Amino acid sequence: MVLMETDTHIRYRGRFAPTPSGPLHFGSLVAALGSYLDARVAGGEWWVRIEDIDPPRCPQGAAATVLRQLEAFGLEWDGKVLWQHRRAPAYQSALDRLVEQGLAYACSCSRKQWRNYGVYPGWCRSGVGNAEAPCAWRLRSDLGEHPARFDDRLLGTLTFDPAALGDVVLKRKDELFAYQLAVVVDDAEQGMTDVVRGMDLLDNTPWQRQLQRALGYPRPRYLHLPLVVADNGQKLSKQNLAPTLADDERGIRQQLFDALIALDQAPPSELAHSPPREQLAWGIAHWSAARLATAPTRPAPQES
Incomplete structure (x- = not known):
């Protein structure tokens, strides 16, 4: 592994890696805050990576909005922002x-052909089915750990069956690289020691662990945070039209306080009126991942 920075003796380096498909929402804030506090309480670094590997999903100006939102909430990062759209050669x-x-192979199959199987059944492992069709590149999950095990700081030791997950795409038919490969390469080359992210990415970890092993990369520690959901039980997301974060002083203070509550840190009620700097200082002084609930979801606060 070659680090992008000269320091090869990193105690803790974490990151927040949003996809700039739109502005951040409350669920994004909870994930960002959790990773930020976990890094700062360890005396570590907290970096920001813009995962714009899929340009068609990323409107012009969205990434700049995301960075402004982080700054407005006092979430200051270390190092330079990494932009995935510049990383194709790596x-x-x-x-x-x-x-x-022999761990990746070309695949000409369409989703329509295998959708009734649930996960891709590996038809092209021994050779491309249709040499005339465009090809994606997939990871052979059958050559990974069986079963795949890893430790999560909140959930303990977890076990997954790689066959149940299928052969994930690493490079799409449109020549764009996929998330699974990009995130593993970037975490390694940036020297990330810890990955703190939402529970919705939990089942991506076995693929990423397999890639880390195959590429000779160190394996970071993992902490998957419980998700924030809307009234209808759906995860807060841009696709589900989650409201964007507040941009006024009062709203920023309240939402940062609500994010501390969502992370089970039990802040005192008077902290809700404090500026971001003071709330973050309190959060760093009191952060405990052990307080996090293991439930996969919790409701978003109601707008006043």
């Missing part, structure tokens, strides 16, 4: 290594 190099090891 991802291609990693994919080439996987192909050489």
Whole structure:
């Protein structure tokens, strides 16, 4: 592994890595705050990576809005912001290594062909089914750990069956690299020691662990945070039209306080009226991942 920075003796380096498909919402704030506090209480670094690997999903100006929102909430980052859209050569190099090891293969199958199977059944593992069709590149999940095990700081030791997860896409038919490969390469090259993120990404971890092993990368520690849901039980997301974060002083203070509550840190009620700097200082002084509930979801606060 070659770090992008010269410091190779990193005690803790974490990151927040949003996809700029729109402004941040309350669920994004909870994930960002959890990763920020976990890094700061350890005396570590907290970096920001813009995961704009899929340009069609990222409207112009959205990434700049995301960075402004983080600044408005007092979430200051270390290092330079990494932009995934500039990283294609690094991802291609990693994919080439996987192909050489027989761990990645070209696949011409369409989702329509295999949708009744639930997960892709690996038809192209022994050769491309249709040499005339565009191809994606997939990871062979059958050559990974069986079963796949990893430790989560909140949930303990978890076990997954790679066959139940299927052969994930690493590079799409439109030549864009997929999230699973990009995030593993970037975490390694940026020297990330800890990954703190939402519970919705939990089942991505076995694929990422397999890629880390195949590429000779260190394996970071993981902490998956309980999700924030809307009144209808759906995860807060841009796709579900979650309201964007507040941009006024009163709203920012209240939402940051609500995020501390959502992270089970039990802040005192008077803290809700304090500016972000004071709320974050309280959060760093009192942060405990052990307080987090293991339930996968919790409701978002009601707008006043």
